Each structure stands twice: as C-alpha cells, then as structure tokens.
Amino acid sequence: MSEFRAHFDARVTFANGGGLTAEGFRLDLPTGAESSEEVGRLFVRHLGLAMVDSVTIDGLAIVEEPHKGSRGIEKPAAEAPGRIVDLSHIIHEGLITYPGLPAPVVTPFLTREDSRAKYAAGTEFAMDVITMIGNTGTYLDSPFHRYGDGADLAGLDLATLVDLPAEVFHLTDLATRGIPVGVFLDREVRGRAVLLHTGWDRHFGTPEYLHGAPFLEPAAVEYLVEQGVTLVGIDSLNIDDTESGGERPAHTGLLAAGIHVVEHLTRLGDLPAHGARFTAAPPAVRGFGTFPVRAFATIPGIPN
Template sequence: MLQYRAELDAEITLSNGGSVTARALLVEVPHADVTHPEVARLAVAALGLAGAKVDLTSVRVFGETVAAGGGRTPQRIEYVELSHVIESGMTTYAGLPGPVISAYRTWAESRPGYAEGTEFSFDRIEMIGQTGTYLDSPRHRYQDGTDLAGLPLGRLADLPAVVVRTVDNDGRAVDAGDLEPYVVAGHAVLLHTGGDRHWGTDAYGTDAPFLTEAGARLLVERGAALVGIDSANIDDAVPGGPRPAHSVLLAVGIPIVEHLTNLGELPPLGARFTAAPPRIVGFGTFPVRAFATMPWFEPHDHTRSAGWLPTAVQQS
C-alpha cells in the first residue's frame, strides 16, 4: 500500500509570540492531493504547537510503499551522542575535583593469573558523582529522597523527547513562557540553550543559562518525566543562593540531567531519550551515557530522512 508524506520548509509563529524556522520537516498526509492549508494544519498538530500560524515556503508531497497493516519499517536507527567525554583531571564544574583514572592491575600484572597469552586490565576511577554529563535523583537534594537505585527505568530510558530551543534568546533564563507552547506530559524535556559551546573553558560556568522556578513549576504541573539542560547548572548557580529548579523538580521525583551536549542535532519532536545511571544505593548523582535515537527511513532523497531537521527557535 502507498502512504504519503509532505516535506516542508516553513516559518512558524508561536501563540506566545516566538517563532520557529522548520527545514525539511516531514509530516504524514492523507493523500497526494493534500492542500497547503491542510499541510499547515497537520504540521501544527505534529509539533504539538496549538494556535501556531504556519507560513509554508516549500512543500513536496511523495508516496512510500509500506507493509500491510500500515507500519513503515525504518532502515536503521540513528544514534545521537549527548554526553561529554570523561577523562582524567577534567573539570566539570569549577571548584569540584576532577576524576582520577588509573590502573588497579595492568595487563602485565594480570598475566600470572591466567593461561599463557591471556591478560586483562583492571581500571580504577576516583570521582564524585557530579562528573561529566550526570543525572540527579531526588536524593541529591533531599535526605529522604529516592536514590539512584530507586529510580524506575520508565523515568530514564526511551522517553519521547521535547527539545526546547532558547539558543538565540537575549537572556540566560528559560522561563515558563518559553515552555508554554510545548506538550511535555511523559516526555524528557531537553533545554537547548547552547551553553555547551563553552564546555572546558572558564566561560562555561559564568553567567550560564538556567531554568527559572516558574519554568520548573510549569513542567511539574504538565507532567514532564525528566528535564535536561546543556548548561553548567539547571539553576542560576549564584554562590549561596537558592536552587529552585532542583528543589521543585526533585521534590516530585523528576530526574535532572545536567551538562548535556549536541542537542542541536535533535528535532523538536520525534527523538527518544535515554540517560540511565548505575543502580547505586545511597547515592544521589552519577554520570550517564545520555543519547537519543531517531528512526531513519528510506528511500528519501534528502541527506537526513529521520523525519526532522534541527530548527532554530527565536523568541521575540
């Protein structure tokens, strides 16, 4: 059977006054003769941006053969790395110690314990939980909060992702108004601020982007499953100041992932997010291998056919 999709470029004006530039956005359409107004309405529904106005600049409708039963089979899954590399002596957050990586037992030292020609390395790392890209459980903030071992996998793995872009915002704060257009219930909400471009420099922790208390409360009210940010801290890390985003999110069991990177490679919707730490009892924070997956469909004549391309969001 044949199924149709529209590939479009568009300028999308959000209901709160912001705007989105979409490039090579793919939208399911009912038939080959779909009109431009119909495509615009379907794009708004697919993005979850109720009340948005879509100005189409390019539309191409094409058909694909799908299996009986209606499901398209992706040719492969695209993986997007969202974690920073951990290496000995690195600085994640100014003032906190870097990891120390060493050998507990080298290959040569292991040889006497095995048959000839067999050897292994036993590596050791000494580090605090706040190293690299890491996840905060409620225990990080609250003494009686759930620790890493108590977090359900449903809060950590294969979550539908919503990417909120504030890269071009004038200020540092991600506020409730930035989050208002998005449907976040059950999703990993990933704040793409561009703060990761300063990773490894003194500028990384200086005047870094952050989530406001009002923004955190909106995400709680709307049922976000996890919140991540590509910045040094999800709070405005003023020395001695409050940490409202941590407090509000962790109080209701919403895990936080800090120091993400590469969020510009993700679509606003359509990716799946995973960031699972080890099951450690009595521990509140630990590094994760954060990544996203996206289905890659073929045939398609674009260089990227996962269904989305990165978009720029501009708040006016």
C-alpha cells in the first residue's frame, strides 16, 4: 500500500505570545489526500504544541514516499464497539411510579411563542418547570432518605456512583418473592454494584406493579453489608417488602452502611451476569435524599 508525506513550510503563532517557523518540513500523512488545514493540525500534533493560535502552511507538496514515523497518525487497534444499555424508566407528566405518591407535573415557564419577543429573529427557546417527588421513575436513595444525619445527594462520592463493576443476578425463575442470601454466595460482590433482575419491571405503570413484588430478604441484606458492596439495585417496586406492615430492613441496613439503593430499574435482562459497568448519578442537591437517575450500563466490546 502506498504511503505519502507532506513537504512544506510552516508558521505558527501562539495564543500566549511568540511564534515558530519551519522550512522544508516533512511529515507522514495518513492518506495523501489531506488539505493544508489538515496538514497544519498534524504538524501541531506531531510536535506536541500547546496554546496554538494559528497555523499557516506554505508551499505544500504531497509526495509518495515511505513513512518515517511521525507522531499523531498511528492507526488505533481495531476494537468492536461497546454497548450502552439504558436501565431507566422514562419520566413524563402523569407518571405513577409508586402508588400513592404524586405524579410529575410539567408547567411552561417560557413558551417558544413568548420567547420570540425576547430574542433575535429566528431564535426561540422553551423553559419549563417540573414539579415532582424525588421518588419518581428510576431513582437513587442516599443515606439521608432514611437517616437525618446521613449523607444527602450532595454528599455522595461520585466514585461510588459511576462506572461500577456490576454483578447481575438473574432471578426471574425464583420460586419466592423474597430474594434469599444463598443466591449471592457463589460471587465476589465487594465493591460491586449488585443488580437484582427479577423481571418485575414488566408491570411498571400498571396496577399489577403494586402487589406481590419481589424484595431483598433481611439475611441477604446483612450479607451484602458484610461483604462491602457499593450499591444495590432492583427492577421491582421496592427493595423491601412493602406488604409486611411497615418494616424496611433493606433500606435500614444498606443505607446505614452507606450503600446506595436504586429502585425501579428496567432492562436488567439485557445485561450479562459479569463484565458490565453500572452508572447511576443523581444531581448534587443539598438536604435531599432521593432523586431520579439516568441509570445505564456499559458492556465493553471485544478487540478484533
């Protein structure tokens, strides 16, 4: 395959003062069809120049000759693209996430029509107000949700919310509502996001979602706390049994240990048991314990 190099003179000015000139410079090219602007960018990259204001290329000639090893044109190793799986329910006006809690209400603050009088011709914007409870859609519980002296949303460490190694437990064939401790014993879960795929998300938005939902048994909560997991997520109505009379052992134990809880996930069945990375980061709101997240998982590609 033919290789090409550029021969040229160059003048560089820097945004913080000074300049650089080069005469008769020669540079490897990726294709041989580069414009003078592209040659200028390759020149800057090859020399590792910072704070460049302008690059002028004069006397450009592109000739066929073997490469000499210029920096910045190396072709990266081919890699299959990774995949991103959205694990969040869509929030919309009127959405009932948890029966008995209010649905979101969206109110215009500035309509596109009204904005036309405020901006230049052809420029318009919409600004809206959403009123909703923090327990809407797919959301994360911080310790403050359960404990008045616990970390609120603004106090959470992003390292415990972003790009976590995920262990996904596929439990759709479980014979009981309660998720027992035994399902976790064959895996290393320390420092992981433990995601519980029950399949209950198929009922989301329907009356069936409220009754008979899977939950995490107290012994399993104790085990996950002892093992030092970072986060526990579930695709069910609640990580606790809401039909037990008000006890909330999962929220109590997990949040006391600083383990985040994400509820109302979806599409966990699209994830492998191992290898995915999980992210669920809420906004940093001071004095607030629960808020919707755009939860998602990344599944890495396989190098070719």
